[in-house]
Amino acid sequence: MALFARRPVAPLEYTRKTWMRLWVGATLVFLYAPLLVLMVFSFNDSKRNVAWKGFTLKYYEKALNNDTLVEALVNSLTIAALATVVSVILGALAGVMLWRFRFPLKGAVEGVMSLPIIVPEICMGVAMLIFFAKVDWPTDLPWPLNLSAITIAHITFCFPFVAMVVRSRMASFNREQEEAAKDLGASEWATFRDILLPHMKPGLVAGALLAFTLSLDDFVITFFTSGPDTITFPVKVYSMVRFSVTPEVNAASTILILLTIALTAVALKLQGVKGIAETH
Amino acid sequence: MSEADPIIQIRGVTKRFGKHTAVDNVSLDIKSGEFFVLLGPSGCGKTTLLRMIAGFELPTEGQILIDGQDMAGIPPNKRPVNMVFQSYAVFPHMSVAENVGYGLKIAGVGRAERDERVREALQLVSLGGFEDRKPDQMSGGQRQRVALARSLVMRPKVLLLDEPLSALDAKLRAQMQFELSDLQDKVGITFVTVTHDQDEALSMASRIAVMNKGDIAQLASPSDLYEYPANRFVADFVGSVNVFEGKLTLDEPDRAAVECPGLGKVYLNHGVTGPHGADVWIALRPEKIYLHVPGEGKAIRAAGQDAPEDHNLARGVIKGMSYLGDITLYEIKLDNGAMIRVSRPNLSRHDQEHFTWDDRVSMHWRADSPVVLLG
Amino acid sequence: MSLQDWKQHRRPFAAIASAPLFWLVLFFLVPMGIVWLYSFGQNSGPADIAITGTLDNYKRATEWLYLSIFGKSLAVAALVTLICLIIGFPVAMAITFAAEKWRPWLLLAIMLPFWTNLLIRTYALMMLMGSNGYANRGLGALWDGASWLKTLVGLQPLEAWAPVPLLYNNFAVVLGLVYVHLPFMVLPLYSALDRLDKSLIEASLDLGAGHFRTLTKIVVPLAGPGIAAGVMITLIPALGAYLTPDLMGGTDSQMIANVIERQFKRANDWPFGAALSFLLIYAMFILVAIQSLRGDRKKEAR
Numbered sequence: 001m002a003l004f005a006r007r008p009v010a011p012l013e014y015t016r017k018t019w020m021r022l023w024v025g026a027t028l029v030f031l032y033a034p035l036l037v038l039m040v041f042s043f044n045d046s047k048r049n050v051a052w053k054g055f056t057l058k059y060y061e062k063a064l065n066n067d068t069l070v071e072a073l074v075n076s077l078t079i080a081a082l083a084t085v086v087s088v089i090l091g092a093l094a095g096v097m098l099w100r101f102r103f104p105l106k107g108a109v110e111g112v113m114s115l116p117i118i119v120p121e122i123c124m125g126v127a128m129l130i131f132f133a134k135v136d137w138p139t140d141l142p143w144p145l146n147l148s149a150i151t152i153a154h155i156t157f158c159f160p161f162v163a164m165v166v167r168s169r170m171a172s173f174n175r176e177q178e179e180a181a182k183d184l185g186a187s188e189w190a191t192f193r194d195i196l197l198p199h200m201k202p203g204l205v206a207g208a209l210l211a212f213t214l215s216l217d218d219f220v221i222t223f224f225t226s227g228p229d230t231i232t233f234p235v236k237v238y239s240m241v242r243f244s245v246t247p248e249v250n251a252a253s254t255i256l257i258l259l260t261i262a263l264t265a266v267a268l269k270l271q272g273v274k275g276i277a278e279t280h
Numbered sequence: 281m282s283e284a285d286p287i288i289q290i291r292g293v294t295k296r297f298g299k300h301t302a303v304d305n306v307s308l309d310i311k312s313g314e315f316f317v318l319l320g321p322s323g324c325g326k327t328t329l330l331r332m333i334a335g336f337e338l339p340t341e342g343q344i345l346i347d348g349q350d351m352a353g354i355p356p357n358k359r360p361v362n363m364v365f366q367s368y369a370v371f372p373h374m375s376v377a378e379n380v381g382y383g384l385k386i387a388g389v390g391r392a393e394r395d396e397r398v399r400e401a402l403q404l405v406s407l408g409g410f411e412d413r414k415p416d417q418m419s420g421g422q423r424q425r426v427a428l429a430r431s432l433v434m435r436p437k438v439l440l441l442d443e444p445l446s447a448l449d450a451k452l453r454a455q456m457q458f459e460l461s462d463l464q465d466k467v468g469i470t471f472v473t474v475t476h477d478q479d480e481a482l483s484m485a486s487r488i489a490v491m492n493k494g495d496i497a498q499l500a501s502p503s504d505l506y507e508y509p510a511n512r513f514v515a516d517f518v519g520s521v522n523v524f525e526g527k528l529t530l531d532e533p534d535r536a537a538v539e540c541p542g543l544g545k546v547y548l549n550h551g552v553t554g555p556h557g558a559d560v561w562i563a564l565r566p567e568k569i570y571l572h573v574p575g576e577g578k579a580i581r582a583a584g585q586d587a588p589e590d591h592n593l594a595r596g597v598i599k600g601m602s603y604l605g606d607i608t609l610y611e612i613k614l615d616n617g618a619m620i621r622v623s624r625p626n627l628s629r630h631d632q633e634h635f636t637w638d639d640r641v642s643m644h645w646r647a648d649s650p651v652v653l654l655g
Numbered sequence: 656m657s658l659q660d661w662k663q664h665r666r667p668f669a670a671i672a673s674a675p676l677f678w679l680v681l682f683f684l685v686p687m688g689i690v691w692l693y694s695f696g697q698n699s700g701p702a703d704i705a706i707t708g709t710l711d712n713y714k715r716a717t718e719w720l721y722l723s724i725f726g727k728s729l730a731v732a733a734l735v736t737l738i739c740l741i742i743g744f745p746v747a748m749a750i751t752f753a754a755e756k757w758r759p760w761l762l763l764a765i766m767l768p769f770w771t772n773l774l775i776r777t778y779a780l781m782m783l784m785g786s787n788g789y790a791n792r793g794l795g796a797l798w799d800g801a802s803w804l805k806t807l808v809g810l811q812p813l814e815a816w817a818p819v820p821l822l823y824n825n826f827a828v829v830l831g832l833v834y835v836h837l838p839f840m841v842l843p844l845y846s847a848l849d850r851l852d853k854s855l856i857e858a859s860l861d862l863g864a865g866h867f868r869t870l871t872k873i874v875v876p877l878a879g880p881g882i883a884a885g886v887m888i889t890l891i892p893a894l895g896a897y898l899t900p901d902l903m904g905g906t907d908s909q910m911i912a913n914v915i916e917r918q919f920k921r922a923n924d925w926p927f928g929a930a931l932s933f934l935l936i937y938a939m940f941i942l943v944a945i946q947s948l949r950g951d952r953k954k955e956a957r
Contacts, residue, residue, distance in 0.1 A: 010338050011356055011860055012853065014752040024749045027742060031768045031837065034779035037789065094675035101668050103661040116683055118939055120895025122912040123932040126919060130693060131686035156682045159675065213770045220897050224919070234774045241778050241902065253775040260771050336857055356860040369858035373876045383862030434862065
């Protein structure tokens with residue numbers, strides 16, 4: 001007790017109980033220690049990730065001079081950006097549709113809309129593989145059109161997430177605001193632009209961040225959809241990990257982790273720490 | 281233990297949340313069998329004080345004794361008090377009987393006795409026959425009765441009630457005020473209630489502690505609180521009041537006078553024991569001011585003869601009135617520019633038509649009506 | 656506020672609904688439909704599949720080999736879920752009752768790994784668990800410490816520490832899945848606990864119950880739907896996990912997703928792979944149906 005508590009612990013202050021703190025601390029160590037070790041060893045001047053031999057940036061240099069790795073990273077970011085834009089549009093429309101209208105088979109549409117979320121990735125990947133093979137989707141297109149199959153697959157599993165976020169955001173919308181705008185003379189379009197859209201915005205931002213991370217994160221579906229010449233970052237890292245564990249992978253991974261942290265920081269700036277906590 | 285022994289003793293209790301002091305060095309005794317009310321605006325520390333008695337918050341400084349025993353280090357589940365929560369906190373996944381029997385079950389009371397006591401407790405709060413209902417099939421008022429029964433069945437030494445009536449509608453609230461007083465009479469348990477509603481406090485309490493910014497502003501019986509407020513905060517918070525600044529010009533054992541630039545000369549038929557020439561405030565309740573057509577006033581007051589010629593008199597013009605059914609409230613602009621509120625009972629159906637907007641009126645009040653406040 | 660009927664607002668409805676519905680049908684339902692049809696087909700040439708309506712693929716899926724892999728996948732997923740629940744529940748409790756200013760940061764700390772690339776996290780864990788990794792070294796240090804303690808009380812020292820194989824076995828798969836899925840469990844648990852009226856807990860304590868009794872009689876029953884959601888959110892992806900068993904598992908720790916992958920990438924038996932895929936999807940449906948049935952019954956009971 002004396003370790004942390006300066007004043008006595010009140011009954012509901014579970015977080016101030018020592019065993020609780022140790023538990024949370026141990027969990028955070030479990031979650032973060034592997035990532036931290038990975039990042040630290042990306043600067044290690046040794047081929048093996050075992051003992052610290054001194055600081056170096058040479059694996060970063062190596063990673064950045066590895067053309068296929070850089071290409072894979074550029075591909076991944078391009079796919080994520082495209083998939084995010086389309087997913088936010090489709091997701092916003094779908095979210096508004098489900099929030100706003102009553103229509104036949106609504107329950108079924110809602111169910112199908114949630115399927116891409118619950119169907120295992122491997123099954124989606126298989127379906128995409130078979131689909132693009134069946135329709136003979138061209139694989140030899142110039143960049144960035146060669147990424148179209150992967151992008152389409154990513155949009156398919158990202159936009160239902162955006163729809164979910166937007167819909168739950170819209171649930172807190174007071175429809176009287178809309179009526180008030182119309183009462184004051186606003187047209188349908190002006191009402192949408194001035195009243196609905198501003199309310200939807202936090203949902204759109206959260207949805208966009210979610211779509212971007214999901215797309216950047218995806219390995220399985222991409223693994224099945226990518227042609228022989230189109231490679232994404234996770235697919236590239238996968239083959240590197242499969243064949244050898246080298247500090248180069250550490251360096252590449254560290255770059256992506258830093259990218260994730262930067263994205264989180266952007267989200268923090270846009271929504272505030274409370275906003276993030278609420279939207280997820 | 282005699283009736284007058286304090287069941288709860290609060291000794292120099294302070295509670296700080298970070299830099300904010302919620303309760304500031306409060307000491308008070310609550311007597312056995314009292315209906316004690318902690319009254320104050322939101323954020324005054326009354327709920328924190330109640331929760332410290334229950335054991336959910338721990339005092340930063342000071343000591344709380346229940347039935348002579350120091351409560352430091354004793355968790356809520358070992359204290360001889362029970363609480364009725366503001367949200368009632370009726371367990372939604374349990375039936376009414378399971379809710380009321382929960383504490384007894386934990387205390388290891390046998391099935392037969394438990395059922396009997398649950399039945400009695402429900403009878404006590406007029407919920408006999410509701411044993412098998414689920415809380416979500418009940419109204420807010422009924423859920424509150426369940427919460428009451430659940431606490432009373434434990435036969436606590438003290439029952440703590442946190443804003444017990446705030447979630448009820450006005451009619452039900454008035455009814456529950458009577459029922460709670462009645463219940464307390466019946467079971468003889470000490471009740472400690474927190475409320476921000478002065479009507480509730482005045483109608484139920486045997487004693488009231490008015491709290492302000494973590495401090496006790498006044499501790500008195502309801503009628504004393506209303507008729508003899510100790511300071512401007514209490515005068516203003518409990519009931520409606522006109523307050524005027526003034527100077528004490530006369531102070532003898534059986535009479536006193538105050539010069540108020542706003543109101544005129546105020547005469548009192550008792551002493552106030554304040555320093556001569558001191559800055560004081562006069563508090564005058566709207567219902568204690570007589571309203572009449574100019575000229576008529578002197579004649580009426582002459583019969584009373586309780587103040588010198590030019591004291592306790594004012595004139596003005598009605599600038600606003602609101603008809604409230606039982607009374608009519610007038611806003612009157614005095615000749616020297618100050619505003620004063622006067623209420624008048626509507627003793628007959630068309631009483632309110634005597635006075636209307638822009639009428640010139642004169643006012644007087646009895647020499648025992650004004651209260652002199654030193655702070 | 657009631658919903659608008661699409662018939663009275665045909666044009667706005669069409670403008671809003673057509674694009675997402677079109678996408679969903681063309682790029683989700685159609686591909687899934689093709690998979691479903693393929694599961695009733697057979698290879699008729701090196702690159703041709705004839706849909707003959709045969710049930711052979713499903714028959715083959717009921718062979719002991721595949722049934723046992725299905726069973727094992729389910730067992731691993733269930734174990735992972737249980738471990739996540741045991742670790743995650745106190746964490747969710749701690750976040751719920753943390754001070755106002757700490758709560759969002761704690762949540763962020765749980766969510767940040769969840770946003771980090773799955774592959775990278777798996778790789779990071781593998782690095783620690785290699786035979787020369789830090790996990791093994793830590794265990795070695797503990798072993799040596801124990802050995803030293805034994806000599807201290809005059810007993811024979813323990814044998815010299817030999818690194819234990821932490822990777823490429825079933826243990827590694829379970830640990831890896833727990834590592835990856837823990838945030839999935841904590842977040843729904845937290846949101847369920849956060850919604851819980853704190854005065855219910857106080858009322859229970861006030862009526863004489865201790866913390867443990869309050870937990871089992873009040874908190875767990877009331878957070879039930881949130882616990883169920885957390886279980887589902889962990890169980891479903893764990894059941895379909897591909898990457899973790901692929902990278903961290905040994906030859907005997909293949910899960911169903913790895914078998915499916917093999918049909919497409921190596922064995923080139925698409926119809927069989929399609930049948931296995933749909934069996935996995937049906938398993939998901941059953942899990943989701945069980946959960947929603949429980950939810951419905953709760954609603955009816957009210």
